[in-house]
Amino acid sequence: MIDPEQTLEPLFPNSPPLDSRSADLRRLVLRAMEGGGRGHPGPALSLIEILRVLYDDILLYKANKPDWKKRDRCILSKGHGCLALYALLADKGFFPVEALDEFCHFNAILGGHPERGKIPGVEASTGALGHGLSIGVGQALAAKLQKQAFRSVVVMGDGEINEGSVWEAALTAAKHRLDNLIAIIDYNKLQSYGTTRQVLNMEPMTDKWAAFGFTVHQVDGHDVEALRTTLKTPPVPGKPTAIICHTIKGKGLPPAENNPAWHHQSRMAPEQFSELYQALEVK
Amino acid sequence: MRKTCLNSIFELAKKDDRVLFLGSDLGSKTGDDFLKAFPERFFMEGIAEQNLIGMAAGLAMEGYIPYVNTIASFLTRRCLEQITVDLCLHDLPVRLIGNGGGLVYAPLGPTHLAPDDFALMRALPNMTILAPSDAVQMRAIMKQTLEWPHPIYIRLAKGGDPVVFPKKTKVEIGKAFSLREGRHAMIITTGAMAHRALEAAETMGKKGLDCAVLHLHTVKPLDEAALLEAASSFPLLVTIEEHSRIGGFGSAVAELLADRGPYPGPRLLRLALPDTFANHYGSQDEQLEVAGLQPRSIAKAVIKSLFGA
Incomplete structure (x- = not known):
């Protein structure tokens, strides 16, 4: 019997400090939030290192040719974490970094949730939760049918996987032996209302994914080296992979860290931003 | 089917x-x-x-x-x-x-x-x-x-529906198809209601009431040109559908006529299912009967609408 009030002992209590690249990417998140005057900072900041390692070291893509056939497909299924994705895509040159300043503006390409067709590099329009894994299954299956080598990576939130459709997709991924599919769970242990344990406990997390037929890894989602090693681990033939990334919601910005109130912020004052930028100065 | x-x-x-x-x-x-x-x-x-x-x-x-x-x-x-x-x-x-x-x-x-x-x-x-x-x-x-x-x-309809569509006829998504010419009123159908509409029109034809039947296999996009032309040619348009009267085929036609139909325009009668959950089992035909969507009821509704009797 799990006591929902009991806090989970952190599995990786000693994350290495954020380096300058991680701080730079967070500055891009803040830049977009300043531009739009709003955003989902908490869910984006837990994702930065995951997406950084994916786009720096793992995924095959051409930023100047986003529909390149052989690219790996990466879907940010937790679309509300899009500020992190926008930071990475801007950093990689999928679109000019100035687009961040127009986040959520009337004619912007970057909205509060990512849209395929509007934003170069975005594979699927997400925001309604629990859709990405099914689409990723379809893409991974297509790769198998077409004998293509591309992989499908789907990044989900820990609250998102409350959705039953995620588990329908998980069953299907195992059925079709999609070893070219990687499900990444940003396990920051907070959803909108409160802790995942209080709202809808998904533990035992690793056992669940294993029982659904996945090879499961756990990793500190802010440890760049550890993420690299884990994401480079070859799949077990015939099995999809799930990577549970233990993260901190709002990571890197002290007022936002582990604070459900920072799931979404709007009408932020300019002074608040200068404090946040200061917090990112590498000590 | x-x-x-x-x-x-x-x-x-x-x-x-x-x-x-x-x-x-x-x-x-x-x-x-x-x-x-x-x-x-x-x-x-x-x-x-x-x-x-x-x-x-x-x-x-x-x-x-x-x-x-x-x-x-x-x-x-x-x-x-x-x-x-x-x-x-x-x-x-x-x-x-x-x-x-x-x-x-x-x-x-x-x-x-x-x-x-x-x-x-x-x-x-x-x-x-x-x-x-x-x-x-x-x-x-x-x-x-x-x-x-x-x-x-x-x-998909039930299957075994009487074939009313002539073989080797060109079909185009979004284009209405005339199943019967007429002048007193036009019945506009979709799906498997087509043969019921035709039967109703034949019955009325024997009584001297000449109803056209226009079939739309495409509910969206609507063949607006065909419908607007019909609206200018007939005093009465009757939509027939095996669907709730809310939001379906008849609603689509009504929206078109409200937005772009001629004024003064034809009377529009929508025959559809009531806004209730089905309260019976039995057969599709029995339920259509209760909803007034079988040929006899359709004919009756058209006559009533034209002559108030």
Whole structure:
């Protein structure tokens, strides 16, 4: 019997400090939030290192040719974490970094949730939760049918996987032996209302994914080296992979860290931003 | 009609290797010929319809044309968000084939009826809705689905519906088809109501009342030109559908006439299912009778509307 009030002992209590690249990417998140005057900072900041390692070291893509056939497909299924994705895509040159300043503006390409067709590099329009894994299954299956080598990576939130459709997709991924599919769970242990344990406990997390037929890894989602090693681990033939990334919601910005109130912020004052930028100065 | 539809998918699959068949947990041996010929393009994915739609979206993004088949009520209601976001927002060429549109599953009760499928699908941008009248029209229109660049919902009728559509007639998505000429009123039908409308028109014809019958196998996009022309030519238009009177075919025609119809315009009578859950089992025919959608009631309603008796 799990006591929902009991806090989970952190599995990786000693994350290495954020380096300058991680701080730079967070500055891009803040830049977009300043531009739009709003955003989902908490869910984006837990994702930065995951997406950084994916786009720096793992995924095959051409930023100047986003529909390149052989690219790996990466879907940010937790679309509300899009500020992190926008930071990475801007950093990689999928679109000019100035687009961040127009986040959520009337004619912007970057909205509060990512849209395929509007934003170069975005594979699927997400925001309604629990859709990405099914689409990723379809893409991974297509790769198998077409004998293509591309992989499908789907990044989900820990609250998102409350959705039953995620588990329908998980069953299907195992059925079709999609070893070219990687499900990444940003396990920051907070959803909108409160802790995942209080709202809808998904533990035992690793056992669940294993029982659904996945090879499961756990990793500190802010440890760049550890993420690299884990994401480079070859799949077990015939099995999809799930990577549970233990993260901190709002990571890197002290007022936002582990604070459900920072799931979404709007009408932020300019002074608040200068404090946040200061917090990112590498000590 | 269902058999014709599935056979048509098989024929399309022979011609074009982008064609895939996806089902949920359909009846034993469904699509067996497809499975035997193209096992790698045939998927039976279980009672997990939401995932089925998302998966079809992913496959379509990679260049496939998935034909997805399951019971209409589950397809349209349970998967509404997946259809909206994964298929329509991405504007992908996935074909949804709903078994048992309207009241086909009468004995199985309200969980299995689909009197709201047009309304649900009509509200979605980029969606095309087809409701053929019979097997002949189904075969003709399925050929057109291959190259149509948008998502399509195809409503299947009960099967064994009398064929009213002349063989070897050209069918075009979005184009109305005249089943009968007339001058006193025009009955406008979709789906398997076509033969009931024709029968009503024949009965009235014997009494000297000459009704035209216009059939729209495409509920969306509506053939606006044909409907506006009809609105300028007849004093009475009567829409007939096996669907709730809210949000369906008659609603679509009423919206068009309200927005762009002639003024003063014709009277519009909408014959449809009431805004209630089915309170009976029995057969589709019995339920249509209660709803006033059988030929005799249709004729009566038209006469009453024209002459007030």
